[in-house]
Amino acid sequence: MIKIFLSLILATTILFAGCSNDSGQNAGAEEVAPEEVVEKKVEKEIPQSDKFVTAAKDFSNLQLTEFNKPVYDAYGLWERQKENLPMVLPDLKPYDEVPLVYLTFDDGPDDKITPKILDILREEQVPATFYVLGYMVQKNPDVLKRIFNEGHAIGNHSYNHDYNDLYSAPWNFIVQMYTTDDILLKLIGVRPLIIRAPGGSAGMFTENYWPMVKAMGYAEHGWNVSTEDATRERPNASTQVNHVLNQLGKNPPRSVIVLMHSTGGKDETAKALPEIIHLFKDWGYKFGVVTPMTPLPW
Numbered sequence: 001m002i003k004i005f006l007s008l009i010l011a012t013t014i015l016f017a018g019c020s021n022d023s024g025q026n027a028g029a030e031e032v033a034p035e036e037v038v039e040k041k042v043e044k045e046i047p048q049s050d051k052f053v054t055a056a057k058d059f060s061n062l063q064l065t066e067f068n069k070p071v072y073d074a075y076g077l078w079e080r081q082k083e084n085l086p087m088v089l090p091d092l093k094p095y096d097e098v099p100l101v102y103l104t105f106d107d108g109p110d111d112k113i114t115p116k117i118l119d120i121l122r123e124e125q126v127p128a129t130f131y132v133l134g135y136m137v138q139k140n141p142d143v144l145k146r147i148f149n150e151g152h153a154i155g156n157h158s159y160n161h162d163y164n165d166l167y168s169a170p171w172n173f174i175v176q177m178y179t180t181d182d183i184l185l186k187l188i189g190v191r192p193l194i195i196r197a198p199g200g201s202a203g204m205f206t207e208n209y210w211p212m213v214k215a216m217g218y219a220e221h222g223w224n225v226s227t228e229d230a231t232r233e234r235p236n237a238s239t240q241v242n243h244v245l246n247q248l249g250k251n252p253p254r255s256v257i258v259l260m261h262s263t264g265g266k267d268e269t270a271k272a273l274p275e276i277i278h279l280f281k282d283w284g285y286k287f288g289v290v291t292p293m294t295p296l297p298w
């Protein structure tokens with residue numbers, strides 16, 4: 001396994017250095033005669049849906065106009081390397097057409113709060129983004145599938161959220177992301193390109209983390225508003241709403257990413273959610289899902 005990863009990182013570093021010029025080869029490979037096709041391996045099945053966008057092999061279709069459609073990749077990192085496909089995301093123009101709020105829920109999916117949150121989102125007809133943990137997906141695969149089938153975005157939030165492991169070395173962080181990608185690929189046939197570092201990249205990443213995260217083609221997003229539902233104070237629903245109001249202030253930004261949690265014990269978050277949604281609706285925000293073109297909110 002370690003050898004595979006080392007070879008992956010080596011190849012990625014080369015790609016990242018700007019040596020990639022494989023689009024011509026790929027285009028040519030599709031024009032083989034039918035009798036030769038038999039000898040080639042079966043072409044991978046790429047899931048397509050009107051509920052989400054599947055990234056093209058070369059990521060050329062990611063400059064989107066839709067702000068509420070999740071983006072996924074049908075290829076794992078290892079498959080991209082094996083097939084000589086690019087891993088680094090292209091430069092994308094951040095989406096800024098209308099004021100958008102992105103509701104994000106970390107650390108799930110659990111089997112109590114996440115379903116409650118999904119019910120509320122369905123009732124309110126708004127999409128959200130769930131940054132999930134690999135081990136929680138293994139525990140609650142049906143809840144994960146519900147998130148996916150109901151058109152919300154799924155982001156990668158590591159395998160086990162263990163700071164000691166994740167922040168001992170950049171490579172350990174990537175292994176957890178890779179592991180969770182793999183669990184998701186097996187379950188729903190696609191993996192996220194969006195990730196969120198447990199604890200927030202601003203406080204946890206050293207300078208060595210960013211080049212690695214970029215080389216692997218991950219888009220990392222933090223938040224600019226938090227209900228503070230994971231703090232020691234354990235605020236009740238109305239205090240959580242007040243946190244949102246206070247942090248937005250008198251001139252709320254056009255792009256708001258709200259941090260919340262959808263895991264055990266977060267009943268007050270579910271209680272606060274309808275009011276938080278109504279506030280943003282009243283202010284004229286539209287509800288987006290996080291994609292690689294979502295602007296960093298600061």
Ligand SMILES: [Zn+2]
Nearest residue numbers: 106107198199
């Ligand atoms: Zn977290």
